[in-house]
Amino acid sequence: MLVKEKSSNSIILSIVLMLTIFTLSAHANEACEYEAFLIANHHAEAEASTGNLARKQATDEALKSAWRKLINRLVIAGQDITPLMQIEPINVVLYMRVQNETVLTTRYIADLDYCFDRELVRQLFREYNIAYAELVSDRIMLLPIFISGDRTNLWKQPNPWKNTLERILPDHNGLVQLSIPSGLILERRITGQGIIADPKSAIATAASLDNVSMVLLTSARVTIASSGLELAVTGGLYDRDGNQLAELEETSMPVTNSTDLPKYLDQLGQDMIANIEQVWRQVNLVDLNAQNMMRLSVTITSLEEWFQLLTRLENLSPVETVQLRQLSADEAVMDITINGSPEAMDYALEQLGFRIESNPDTSVGGFVLINRN
Structure with missing residues (x-):
């Protein structure tokens, strides 16, 4: 029997791969x-002369593209990100987890999770003066209405706008968590015509039924213009009470052929989601080189409750430091240094189930932290 001797290069490559995978997988559980x-379920695939070489090529490229994906998710558009693209992303990865992989003789295929080190990434943002956002939204209900002639469809077909967004959303990689709801109770209580007739009441009812704090209502309308068909998309973001928080700028385009409608809807859907992401990043902007201070008072019932709240506050994306000013049996007063606006802090607190109001006690000033429930 012939035994084929491995080359020294092959052995070295195998050792390097094992060390790299062991290092990145140390926290994989x-x-x-x-x-x-x-960055979850990130696809890696390559073909090479050997399985080990294919794995190295695939994982090297996957790490670089995962880093680019993270930057696109977090960084406010319009900034010079050249320095970020020049770093070695392996230096800011906390761990890599293999969700599934196939190693063949000359091919490697895998889906990988990359957890980047928040503190190291934030250090890079500070060093290169990069403004960014990291607040992940609570689930936002998405209600897509399709209007054509006298038909206003939400759940009923045809609704190519809903179909398009359902196809786009699974690949969405952002901070805004959009979700199209389903369920017989919701479908019976909320209709396209009902939303058009009384949007505030319908949106408040939908938010209550699905237990969400925000609703994105969007419509795609097809009309007949002098040059043919025209497609227009618009919408707005609403709070749980049906009050409008932001309006989406209307976008329209001519449709030369009805068979091209899915293509145009896809383009407008991608543009709409990108715009929502950009607005969300702007509202929740963190600028590590620009600081503001806000005084916050909160009612407490025990020291344990205070320490739990302190930990949660310190981990909020806009928070730089929390300094205790006063602590009594029933109240804590803090000075919080934030890297952003009070509005960004308000959004961050909303995700924890709190809201802030001006403190009626003028001797203390600042804001009062209130449980939103």
Whole structure:
């Protein structure tokens, strides 16, 4: 029997791969603490002369593209990100987890999770003066209405706008968590015509039924213009009471052929989601080189409750430091240094189930932290 001797290069490559995988997988059983810094189910695939070489090529490229994906998710558009693209992303990865992989003789295929180190990434943002956002939204209900002639469809077909968004959303990689709801109770209580007739009441009812704090209502309308068909998409973001928080700018385009409608809807859907992401990042902007201070008072019932709240506050994306000013049996007063606006802090607190109001006690000033429930 002939035994084929491995070359020294092959042995070295195998050792390097094993060391790299061991290092990145050391924390693989842990959950990624900060959701915004997790790139999940990232595909890696390559073909080479050997399986080990294919794995190295695939994982090297996957790590680089995962880093680009993270930057696109977090960084405010319009900034010079050249320095970020020049770093070695392996230096800011906390761990890599293999979801599934196939290693063939000359091919490697895998889906990988990359958890990036929040503190190291934030250090890079500070060093290169990069403004960014990392607050992941609560689930936002998405209600897509399709209007054509006298038909206003939400759940009923045809609704190519809903179909398009259902296809786009699974591949969405952002901070805004959009979800089209389903369920017989919701479908019976909320209709396209009902939303058009009384949007505030319908949106408040939908939010209550699905237990969400925000609703994105969007419509795609097809009309007949002098040059043929025209497609227009618009919408707005609403709170749980049906009050409008932001309006989406209307986008329209001519449709030369009805068979091209899915293509145009796909383009407008991608543009709409990208715009929502950009607005969300702007509202929740973190600028590590621009600081503001806000005074916050909160009612407490025990020291344990205070320490739990302190930990949660310190982990909020806009928070730089929390300094205790006063602690009594029933109240804590803090000075919080934030890297952003009070509005960004308000959104971050909303995700924890709190809201802030001006403190009626003028001797203390600042804001009062209130449980939104």
